[in-house]
Amino acid sequence: MNGAQSLIRTLVDAGVEVCFSNPGTSEMHFVAALDSVPEMRGVLGLFEGAVTGAADGYARMAGRPAATLLHLGPGLGNGLANLHNARRAHTPIVNIVGDHATYHKKYDAPLESDIDAIASSLEGWVRRSEHTKDVGADAAAAVAAAQDAPGRIATLILPADASWGEGGETCTPIPPRAPQSVDATTVKKIAEVLRSGESVALLIGGAACREPGLLATSRIAAVTGVKAFAETFPARLERGAGLPSIDRLGYLAEQVAYQLDGVKHVIVAGTKPPVSFFAYPSKPSDLVPEGAQVHVLAEVGQDATGALNDVAALVAPDTAPVLQEASRPALPSGPLTAQNWADVIGALLPERAIIADEANTSGLLIPAATAGAPRHDVLTLTGGAIGYGIPVATGAAVAAPDRPVVNLQSDGSALYTISALWTQARENLNVTTVILNNHAYAILRIELQRVGAAPDGPKANDLLDLSRPDMDFAKIAEGLGVPATRATTADELAEQFARALAEPGPHLIDAAVPSLI
Amino acid sequence: MNGAQSLIRTLVDAGVEVCFSNPGTSEMHFVAALDSVPEMRGVLGLFEGAVTGAADGYARMAGRPAATLLHLGPGLGNGLANLHNARRAHTPIVNIVGDHATYHKKYDAPLESDIDAIASSLEGWVRRSEHTKDVGADAAAAVAAAQDAPGRIATLILPADASWGEGGETCTPIPPRAPQSVDATTVKKIAEVLRSGESVALLIGGAACREPGLLATSRIAAVTGVKAFAETFPARLERGAGLPSIDRLGYLAEQVAYQLDGVKHVIVAGTKPPVSFFAYPSKPSDLVPEGAQVHVLAEVGQDATGALNDVAALVAPDTAPVLQEASRPALPSGPLTAQNWADVIGALLPERAIIADEANTSGLLIPAATAGAPRHDVLTLTGGAIGYGIPVATGAAVAAPDRPVVNLQSDGSALYTISALWTQARENLNVTTVILNNHAYAILRIELQRVGAAPDGPKANDLLDLSRPDMDFAKIAEGLGVPATRATTADELAEQFARALAEPGPHLIDAAVPSLI
Incomplete structure (x- = not known):
């Protein structure tokens, strides 16, 4: 078994069954190895930004990572913008970035570049797998790192000789770190804020934007009157008839000022306090209303949904969520408009x-x-x-x-x-x-x-x-x-x-x- | 005058008159400032790889840099692959990468990323211009750094508040470092190698692939019988009827082995000794024939053309170059073929x-x-x-x-x-x-x-x-x-x-x- 085969086998065993790919010469052994692991699906993209964006969309819906196959530094560079979006979405992705053979790097061949520097900008997990026998273990570590709560980009740099060398060893999956629970003291403190009688906003994000988090948020809002919002750009927001309808915070600072008008407390669960997308001359960057206090129910990476349920159990034990009724606009007619x-x-x-x-x-x-x-x-x-x-x-x-x-x-x-x-x-x-x-x-x-x-x-x-x-x-x-x-x-x-x-x-x-x- | 205006004025004064652009919000003051400096031409691209590649092509032909306008880390990332090619071509380029306002960075807004890490991978010149009054001087330094022989990527990171702030100062152009001359001892030593009677290859690159370098190379080859080649991938190679025809070294190692068969000495001028583009199992990465000696006439960044002329003056003072005659294939007919x-x-x-x-x-x-x-x-x-x-x-x-x-x-x-x-x-x-x-x-x-x-x-x-x-x-x-x-x-x-x-x-x-x- 060569390194590439041990890599693909390990990925599949850890639940990574799709590899969005834009390969080059240094990835040819990986490409050849696809045929030896039937469970791995290779999906070709014609540009790396298409590949990394697809891996992002895949994991947002599948709940587990896809792999990408990228060609050296320029391939990773081309994929960087959508990896940036995935990083902000806390999407787990396992990048396999092919590199020159270890002994070839010193020749500074035309495609030689500082892959490590580019990968480091993603502030995730980066490892260079230099020995064939370690490739399987490094792959298992990459999948776990990608999935450690709240999810991140893991980049495994794979020199061509580590890929083509014989002596690859598969590695059993490593369980990723689950989201950390929020302690009871924090839950109680938040419940007190909600009962303070002052104007409170509750901002939810990450996994809390899915059904269980939305239901808990709606119950809390129904009984306390808290203004509940989803973060401005959720990775995945569940919506529609039969679910609580939680508005997103606006993109423009002016919208947010309107939405948070009069608020004295901002509770965040699974996201950060709101900031302006860009800076504007003479306008604030921090969108928490002046004088309002920020309270953290759950940090990003903590179990925000569990914490919201715990808060709901305290403040709204017998309250049902408010569910959106089915309703659709009438089919319009005439020239297209923004409406x-x-x-x-x-x-x-x-x-x-x-x-x-x-x-x-x-x-x-x-x-x-x-x-x-x-x-x-x-x-x-x-x-x-x-x-x-x-x-x-x-x-x-x-x-x-x-x-x-x-x-x-x-x-x-x-x-x-x-x-x-x-x-x-x-x-x-x-x-x-x-x-x-x-x-x-x-x-x-x-x-x-x-x-x-x-x-x-x-x-x-x-x-x-x-x-x-x-x-x-x-x-x-x-x-x-x-x-x-x-x-x-x-x-x-x-x-x-x-x-x-x-x-x-x-x-x-x-x-x-x-x-x- | 705001920072953006001082920047564009300084660029124009230093001969940078085209800005290939794909702007975003953090670059809006730069965009607005274009109208205050009529000499600067803004050319819009719909993707940053198109922008950076255009800047590469522009400078290869114009002999002076263009600027690019890129939107934060993802914009630079999208432009990275063609900046990599430009780096290998030693093309001077001045990247202007907009960033969040200095005071906004701590909020870790969605587009915040490690621009410096991404830029550092280009191994060129990187500076962050944090104060409006320094923007002009930083721009002048960027243009000079880009043009210092043999040419490189200069990246100026421009926070939005440095751009929009008042108090910008233009800066007079800074003369770039010219290519260093090759000393007479080296020239004499190379002349001796050429006269050794042994089989010699002469590999030229960089600016030596233009007419003056080709003429000198042809004169040397005509009198010494040296096998002359241009590097495999020249940034700009002059060819055609009336010029010496100097073959490029092949892309495949097998071609290079054929081209350099029997060679005992490899002289390089303005390029590096040949290496394999990729590594292949059980094939050499170093394409210099076994036992052959490498002699450096001119390092990359030295005046290779001048050095070739000096060598020609020694070994071929009265020899004319061999010029390609005009000749074209006949117009073919029938279904398209590779030929x-x-x-x-x-x-x-x-x-x-x-x-x-x-x-x-x-x-x-x-x-x-x-x-x-x-x-x-x-x-x-x-x-x-x-x-x-x-x-x-x-x-x-x-x-x-x-x-x-x-x-x-x-x-x-x-x-x-x-x-x-x-x-x-x-x-x-x-x-x-x-x-x-x-x-x-x-x-x-x-x-x-x-x-x-x-x-x-x-x-x-x-x-x-x-x-x-x-x-x-x-x-x-x-x-x-x-x-x-x-x-x-x-x-x-x-x-x-x-x-x-x-x-x-x-x-x-x-x-x-x-x-x-």
Whole structure:
């Protein structure tokens, strides 16, 4: 057994059964070894950002890590932006980064680079597996490290000779560290804050954004009147009819100020106190209202859901959660607007959908339009590195082949990782991509105003404009093997969206949704 | 004057007049400041790999750096692969990487990441400009550092508050370090090696691959019989009728063994002794023939061209260089083959063309087919990080608007940075892209055999196959605003190539060139 075979066998034994791959020469023995371990599925991406984003989407839905296969430093570099998003989502991922053979590194061949420095920027787990006999053990350690609560990026650097050498040994799985429980004293203290009679906000994040956490949060809110919010960008938020509807904290500081107006206490569970996404001249970075006190129920990595249940048992033992009733917008008609496209999605969102949401400015009205839709999951842009939507939708569809995936995708963010559409076609994944094509970096038009960087002259505006030339996403998609249509009215969008959902395999709709500004 | 204005003014004063940009919120003051410095041209890319590759192509042709504008760590990460290639090309580039405001960093907002670690992997010059009044001086230092011989990546990290703060001061340009001259003793020693009567190879690289270096090399070879080669992947190689024709060292170790067979001395000038691109089991990494001695005429960063001229003055004072005669292949006919597509390019390559060569396996016969074509420049994949061709062609066309740019582009490498086609359309650049569409990572099929990673099973082969689904590059190009055609015969390719060159603006030809293996 060579090193690559011991690696893949160990990964599979530890529950890692998909490897999103963009290999090169130094990974050829890994590629060859795939055929010796039938349980491992190799999924090809044509760009590493598609690969790492897919691994993120996969683990958010599967609840266990995928592996990635990347080619040296440049491959890891290309994958870095979506690994950044995955880091912020606390998604477990096991990167296998091929490197030159150990004895070859001293020659400083063209592809030699400082992989360790690049990997270190992810602030996760990094190890270089230099000896064939250790590769299995290092792989088991990587899978455990990736899954240690709350989840992180584990990067195993695999020199070619460690991969091709004989004498590989598989390693039994290492159990990852479970989330730490919150002690009873903290739970009691939080219960006291909730009973203080003062205005309190409760901000939940991480795994608490799934059903059990939402139910506990709703019970607490029902009895105490606390203002409950999900963090601005949850990795996975469960929503829809039959679940408590917990609003997300806004992206703009102005929204958050409105949401937290008058609050004297901010309780956080599984997330951090709110901060501004960016700094703005003369505006605060810390979004906790002045004079309000922060209380930590559960740190990131602690069992926030258990803690919320413990608090609910104290303050709301006999209170039922408030569940969202089923309700959908009426199907609209007429030319597409920033409002009516969201209503189309709300009206037609299928049962058990997974929404990969990178609609950005165009998606402002989506939460309201889909609140009463059938139960669904929303995956969001946790790290702010755009180009996440198409790959994450791809990975989510690999993880949940029986569920429809809907990717709401702004045009400005689509080109970073557009090639993931090809992987959707290759794997025949049930992903419907709706491109919100407003021909602009609309978010930046807003931000140019917000940072006070006036006057905005012609050159500045030109750098935020995507209309010269207009992109034809239907053609791009078809070129990548994904059937595509174009919608300019709500009626067309509805008809095309329904049809795309009804047919197996990927589809793309280029929707001419005008910009909000 | 704010920091951003002082930065752009200082860049322009130092000769940096193009900024390839993919900005975000933290760069909005830089974007706004573009309108206050008319000499700076902002060129928008839709993905950072397109931006950094364009900066590489620009500087290779312009001989001076462009700036890039990148959005925090993920933006730099996305740009890293083509910065790696630029580093290997010794291309001067000035990265401006926006960061959060200094006081905002402690909040660990979603886009916070370790930019310094990522930048450090480029082994160039990195500085964080924390105070508005220093931004101008830091920019001047960055431009000088980028241009210090032999050229490198300079990365200036610009916190948003340093950018928007008032009190910016422009700084006068700092002269960069010129290449160091080679001393007379070394020149004499090399002349003795050349006169030894033993078999000698002379390997030139860097700036020595341009006309003056080639002329000196040819004179030396003409009188001494030395086997002269250009390095395998030169940043910019001048070729064609009227110039000495100096073969490049091969990519495969087997080719190099053939080229250097029997050689007892290897002289290097402006490059390093040859090493294998990758390691292969039981094959040497060091490609200097066993027992041969290495002699350094000029280290990388020294004045190799001057040194070659000094050697020529000693050993070949009255010898003229041997110049390539004009000669072109006949225009071929019939279905496209690995041979005849190269003949089409050789037959029709226009005067003063710039070839951005990422043809990989499909391009094996291009050097022979174009050797006697009109004088042209060839830009090559210096660092081995694929996805370089389309962006480098884009940047070269910005630098040399009066010259035709021809991008020979393999399909497997095209998807990494495909969005650079949009920038070509936006800027109406004279780039003709020929996609060599063989529906495979053909190089990896070769490498899978070469590394001895047999047996190659169905899963392994599937990861090297791009035919499921086939990509339609003509549709993709049209979707990005570039007119495109499809060629399946040499006649069609010739007709479409000639037409694309005759019309202004970008064009793409999807050429169905079968794989060599």
